[in-house]
Amino acid sequence: MTLLTGCVQLNDQDRATLVSWSRSSSIRAGLVIRARIVLAAADGEGTSAIARRLGVSRPTVIQWRDRFAHDGIEALGDAPRSGRPKTVADEDIITATLEPPPQKLAVTHWSTRLLARQLGIGDATVARAWRRYGVQPWRRQTFKFSTDPELEAKVRDIIGLYLNPPEKAVVLCVDEKSQIQALDRTAPILPLRPGLPEKATHDYSRHGTTTLFAALEVATGKVTDGCYHRHRHEEFLHFMKQVAKAYPRVRLHVVVDNYRTHKHPAVAAWLAKNPRITLHFTPTSGSWMNMVEIFFGIITRQAIRRGTFTSVKDLIGAIEAFINGWNDRCHPFVWTKTADEILPHTTRQPTSDARH
Numbered sequence: 001m002t003l004l005t006g007c008v009q010l011n012d013q014d015r016a017t018l019v020s021w022s023r024s025s026s027i028r029a030g031l032v033i034r035a036r037i038v039l040a041a042a043d044g045e046g047t048s049a050i051a052r053r054l055g056v057s058r059p060t061v062i063q064w065r066d067r068f069a070h071d072g073i074e075a076l077g078d079a080p081r082s083g084r085p086k087t088v089a090d091e092d093i094i095t096a097t098l099e100p101p102p103q104k105l106a107v108t109h110w111s112t113r114l115l116a117r118q119l120g121i122g123d124a125t126v127a128r129a130w131r132r133y134g135v136q137p138w139r140r141q142t143f144k145f146s147t148d149p150e151l152e153a154k155v156r157d158i159i160g161l162y163l164n165p166p167e168k169a170v171v172l173c174v175d176e177k178s179q180i181q182a183l184d185r186t187a188p189i190l191p192l193r194p195g196l197p198e199k200a201t202h203d204y205s206r207h208g209t210t211t212l213f214a215a216l217e218v219a220t221g222k223v224t225d226g227c228y229h230r231h232r233h234e235e236f237l238h239f240m241k242q243v244a245k246a247y248p249r250v251r252l253h254v255v256v257d258n259y260r261t262h263k264h265p266a267v268a269a270w271l272a273k274n275p276r277i278t279l280h281f282t283p284t285s286g287s288w289m290n291m292v293e294i295f296f297g298i299i300t301r302q303a304i305r306r307g308t309f310t311s312v313k314d315l316i317g318a319i320e321a322f323i324n325g326w327n328d329r330c331h332p333f334v335w336t337k338t339a340d341e342i343l344p345h346t347t348r349q350p351t352s353d354a355r356h
Contacts, residue, residue: 008065010042012324014073034064036078039066088121093129097137109137146346148283155339155346157280158289162218169251171218172243173292176259177300178231178318181310182207184278189308200306208312212299212319215240215246215254216292221330223295225323227316233264239272244277252277257287286346291333299323 010018010096021027021035033054039042041061041077050061095279096115100281101107105114112130116123148154165171183204190199211231224246228235244252256262256279282289303322309315 008038008041008069010038015039015042016283017073017243030078031076037061038062038068038076048215052261085218086125088119088125090129090132093119093126094119094133094135097126097130097135111138111317144285146283146285148172148286151283151286152339152343154281154283154286155289155343158282159253159335159339159342162291163279163338165218166253167341168253169253170247171253171255171291172224172247173216173218173255174240174243175214175257175287175292175296176231176236176288177212177214177296178316179209180212180304181209182312182315183307184310185308196305203278207310207315209237210312210316210319212296214292214323215239216295218312219332221295221332222327223292223323225320227319231261233261233266236261237267237270240267240277243275250276253280254278255280255282255292257282257290258284291335294333295326299326304348 018035021031022039024032033056036054037050037056040053041047045053047058047061047065050056051058054061064076093115096119097110101110101118107114112123112126116126118141160172184207185201186203186205187201192198210227210229213226213228213231213235217223225242226239226240226242232238240254243254254277255294258281261267262279262281271279287293299319301351303318304315307315307318309318312353
């Protein structure tokens with residue numbers, strides 16, 4: 001069925017589409033107006049009447065009515081604009097970005113404005129090319145390769161404890177978080193409000209430091225803790241005796257990093273008298289494999305960084321209160337990567353893989 005009104009013809013499908021557009025709140029406002037113009041013209045409404053009712057000019061009504069009459073519903077969309085042709089190709093922009101800036105600029109990396117000025121183009125053109133190719137000169141990531149000659153053996157040992165723990169044994173991750181500062185802000189903290197974040201002064205007073213020793217039980221997430229003024233081998237040995245008392249008559253496999261106090265002769269002598277306790281050392285530059293570091297990140301974010309402490313005693317009290325609450329709601333941290341998945345990323349590649 002086709003309706004014929006003046007110079008505008010509407011079939012049932014086009015009318016249904018235009019009615020849908022005219023009532024839509026999600027498409028562009030310009031397209032809504034164009035649909036209403038064509039519908040009004042198809043219903044026999046005059047040009048001047050349509051212009052007054054829709055708040056547009058007569059030439060606008062005539063333009064969209066005639067476009068639809070000649071080319072159909074597709075003509076109501078925006079026609080492509082030619083614009084000024086590119087003077088520099090995207091590939092040339094990316095090539096220039098990957099080269100270091102000239103020494104005379106005295107900068108370490110390109111910005112959109114600097115590179116645009118260098119190439120004689122607009123900074124928006126540079127920004128579009130960077131987005132298209134995923135180039136982000138302002139970002140930098142860090143990396144470090146382990147030089148441990150026993151790298152593979154240690155990686156397989158630690159991950160084996162996480163993924164396939166020994167039967168009738170407990171796996172613990174032990175480390176110390178040193179130099180935790182008891183910081184007190186110089187003015188009271190302004191509390192969180194609707195539309196406003198919590199606010200604190202940027203300056204603070206220091207009231208001393210403490211070192212947190214923690215042992216994370218991999219199977220449950222439970223934490224055994226102790227706070228000390230220093231972190232020598234004496235404190236580490238004292239804490240290990242505390243851990244041994246917390247887990248009596250059971251074999252303990254303890255993951256630690258290569259901090260020299262963990263290998264002190266006094267510690268080795270104590271371990272020789274307590275053969276049920278075995279230390280497993282992470283590779284050098286591989287302390288990230290010790291899962292207690294995850295817990296240290298949590299307690300830092302949730303209890304220490306935004307805390308206010310007038311003394312070391314207050315700081316230790318806050319740490320102990322958080323860990324007591326953590327042990328009531330604790331959960332294990334599940335290791336998911338196998339040694340075969342990790343090892344290819346732990347050694348330096350013989351060639352660069354820039355992926356350009």
